[in-house]
Amino acid sequence: MENATDKLDINNTKVYHSALGIQIRDMTISFPTPAGTYVAVKNVNLNIKKGEIVSVIGHSGCGKSTILNAIAGMVKPSKGEVVVNYKTISAPGPDRGIVFQNYSLLPWLTVQKNIYEAVDSVFSSKSKTEKNEIVDYYLHKVGLYVHKNKLPQQISGGMKQRTAIARAFSINPSILLLDEPFGALDALTKTSLHEELTQLWASDEHKKTILMVTHDIEEAIYLSDKIVVMTNGPAATIGDVIEVNIPRPREKKSFVASPEYKAIRDKLLYLLMDAYAAA
Amino acid sequence: MKTMILKKFIPGLTVTGSDASQEASGTAAVLFKKIWNQLQPVLLAFVGIGMFLLFWEGISVFLKREMPGPASTLSVLFSMLVNPFYDYGPNDKGIGLQLWYSMIRVAMGFGLATIFAIPIGMLLGASKLFYKMFDPIVQILKPVSPLAWFPIGLVAFQNSASATTFIIFVTSLWPTLINTAVGVASIPDDFKNVSKAFGFSRTKYVMKIMIPYALPHIITGLRLSIGVAWLVIVAGEMLSGGTGIGFFVWDSWNALSLEKVISAIIIIGVVGLILDRLFLSLGKLVTYK
Numbered sequence: 001m002e003n004a005t006d007k008l009d010i011n012n013t014k015v016y017h018s019a020l021g022i023q024i025r026d027m028t029i030s031f032p033t034p035a036g037t038y039v040a041v042k043n044v045n046l047n048i049k050k051g052e053i054v055s056v057i058g059h060s061g062c063g064k065s066t067i068l069n070a071i072a073g074m075v076k077p078s079k080g081e082v083v084v085n086y087k088t089i090s091a092p093g094p095d096r097g098i099v100f101q102n103y104s105l106l107p108w109l110t111v112q113k114n115i116y117e118a119v120d121s122v123f124s125s126k127s128k129t130e131k132n133e134i135v136d137y138y139l140h141k142v143g144l145y146v147h148k149n150k151l152p153q154q155i156s157g158g159m160k161q162r163t164a165i166a167r168a169f170s171i172n173p174s175i176l177l178l179d180e181p182f183g184a185l186d187a188l189t190k191t192s193l194h195e196e197l198t199q200l201w202a203s204d205e206h207k208k209t210i211l212m213v214t215h216d217i218e219e220a221i222y223l224s225d226k227i228v229v230m231t232n233g234p235a236a237t238i239g240d241v242i243e244v245n246i247p248r249p250r251e252k253k254s255f256v257a258s259p260e261y262k263a264i265r266d267k268l269l270y271l272l273m274d275a276y277a278a279a
Numbered sequence: 280m281k282t283m284i285l286k287k288f289i290p291g292l293t294v295t296g297s298d299a300s301q302e303a304s305g306t307a308a309v310l311f312k313k314i315w316n317q318l319q320p321v322l323l324a325f326v327g328i329g330m331f332l333l334f335w336e337g338i339s340v341f342l343k344r345e346m347p348g349p350a351s352t353l354s355v356l357f358s359m360l361v362n363p364f365y366d367y368g369p370n371d372k373g374i375g376l377q378l379w380y381s382m383i384r385v386a387m388g389f390g391l392a393t394i395f396a397i398p399i400g401m402l403l404g405a406s407k408l409f410y411k412m413f414d415p416i417v418q419i420l421k422p423v424s425p426l427a428w429f430p431i432g433l434v435a436f437q438n439s440a441s442a443t444t445f446i447i448f449v450t451s452l453w454p455t456l457i458n459t460a461v462g463v464a465s466i467p468d469d470f471k472n473v474s475k476a477f478g479f480s481r482t483k484y485v486m487k488i489m490i491p492y493a494l495p496h497i498i499t500g501l502r503l504s505i506g507v508a509w510l511v512i513v514a515g516e517m518l519s520g521g522t523g524i525g526f527f528v529w530d531s532w533n534a535l536s537l538e539k540v541i542s543a544i545i546i547i548g549v550v551g552l553i554l555d556r557l558f559l560s561l562g563k564l565v566t567y568k
Binding site for chain 2: 074
């Protein structure tokens with residue numbers, strides 16, 4: 001143990017490494033169904049370093065969202081555990097911000113209020129002015145300040161997802177979980193949101209660990225340091241982990257034209273289309 | 280020429296283009312269609328009412344005027360509405376005053392029912408345990424005729440006016456309760472997950488998610504409840520006597536004034552419609568996408 005901040009769990013005698021943002025240890029998740037037990041993911045082991053952006057990619061039903069939900073604390077592992085900040089996850093907490101697949105904004109609250117309620121809930125001891133300042137800061141960051149008093153139904157899909165991203169960032173979590181966040185958006189909006197997300201992450205000194213579930217290969221390569229490729233479900237597990245060693249900041253056009261990008265894309269295509277082809 | 284005339288009657292109407300007269304005839308046709316579209320439902324409603332009055336008159340003639348026709352009834356209705364608030368003792372009060380008594384009773388019974396129904400409905404909707412425990416009771420008590428509750432009210436309150444309020448309470452409880460429970464039970468997982476992910480307190484969950492989501496359901500429940508309350512009040516007051524629109528109907532029957540009975544029916548119908556529309560527009564106010 002070289003690192004002084006490493007902690008030893010006396011009871012379990014497990015070592016939690018301080019440089020790790022998320023540790024998944026031998027996790028299996030199964031659900032009871034009328035037809036019997038359904039094993040969604042099996043024996044998943046994954047270490048994600050602090051400040052890394054990791055994508056989980058795979059076909060529908062490969063349990064990628066299940067893994068995200070387990071880290072979020074929404075789903076409990078049947079076996080194994082998820083460790084975040086030295087603690088085994090047992091419930092959702094403010095150390096993990098979530099951007100949901102379908103935005104999940106509260107339709108009766110304005111853009112500003114949607115973010116405010118999250119901030120108010122997590123920073124309950126702060127004053128109202130302070131909380132409003134936090135909300136305004138992130139509204140400016142995602143360019144929605146002028147739309148702050150609109151209801152979700154009055155703004156576009158891209159703006160809704162910006163609101164959801166601002167909401168997740170506003171509680172200043174050490175981990176950000178994104179569940180197919182850009183799936184419903186058009187290509188142009190998607191591209192600008194990718195850039196905004198990396199800028200938000202960079203403006204915070206790359207401190208946040210980001211885990212994103214996606215089925216978009218280009219998106220996964222552009223955003224990630226590491227790409228986790230899942231095998232097919234049921235009882236899906238991690239098939240491959242591909243490192244993306246392309247320096248940041250990445251400029252989309254030249255990035256997509258680079259040979260490194262093409263090599264990784266070809267490898268991912270091979271894995272998804274041939275090795276773990278959809279059943 | 281047509282444009283000139285149209286412009287005279289419709290301020291703001293402008294006709295552009297070189298061939299103004301041709302355009303004008305087109306505009307006139309469009310305008311005529313617009314007016315017709317607006318007017319048509321009103322005209323049809325009048326046609327319907329006219330046919331109904333004719334039918335009523337026919338029945339009245341057929342029954343050799345034992346049942347009054349529209350003409351005599353409407354003149355009695357008119358005289359009732361001209362002086363609605365007079366009070367010449369217990370058996371002779373203006374229709375406005377009688378309506379007022381009924382309204383107070385409905386407001387009390389319905390208000391009390393709302394105070395109980397919404398929280399209980401929320402509890403049943405939010406907790407499967409409570410739902411399983413109390414849903415059978417709700418299902419059994421819901422279809423009971425309001426009048427069956429009257430003796431219970433009499434025993435409990437020892438006076439017939441309170442017993443009437445009690446039966447309003449007990450019958451207008453269910454629609455609000457059930458609708459609230461259904462509304463709360465159908466909160467999508469997405470919203471529940473937001474609450475979990477951002478650590479909403481119980482109060483915040485109730486105030487920012489549960490109530491806003493269930494509100495349209497609750498208002499629909501209230502609308503059904505007020506309809507039931509207004510149905511029940513007439514029957515209740517016929518039993519309890521004393522004051523109110525139900526008592527007025529019974530009293531008019533005893534005085535053999537069918538004109539008054541029919542007039543009261545019209546008034547009850549109109550007031551019921553107004554109450555219904557009130558809650559309908561309240562519902563529209565809280566509906567979101």
